[in-house]
Amino acid sequence: MRGSPAGSSYSTAGDLLAFDRAIRDGVILSSATAAELLKPRVETDQKSTYGYGFHMRETRAGRVAGHNGHHHGISAQFDMYLDTGWTVVVLSNYDPPAATVVSRKIQRTLERIP
Secondary structure, three states, X not given: OEEEOOEEEEOOHHHHXXXXXXXXXXXXXXXXXXXXXXXXXXXXXXOOEEOOOOEEEEEOOEEEEEEEXXXXXXXXXXXXXXXXXXXXXXXXXXXXXXXXXXXXXXXXHHHOOO
C-alpha cells in the first residue's frame, strides 16, 4: 500500500488479504492491540460505528470491520468478518459505489451459509 491518510493509496487484493492476516495473526499488532483496533468507538449515521480506522457493523454473517475508498472511475471495499475469518476485497474500475454494492451482495450470500 502507498499513499496518505486522506487517500492516494493503491494496493492489490493480495496485499489487502495479507494485511488482514497480519492483523488477525498478531504479526503487526499484539492480539490485545488488535482487539482495541477492532472495537467500535463512535456511532455514525450509517447504522454502523467507527473504530480506529475501520467502519464496524453487525450483520447476520457476524461482526464486520471494513473500509472503502473511491474516486472517479475507481472504488474499493475491504471487509474483515471477525467472527468467521472471512475476508472480502473488492477492487473496481467503476465509479462508486460499485465495490460496496458488490461487497454487500457477497455479504448477503455469506449470511445464508449455516
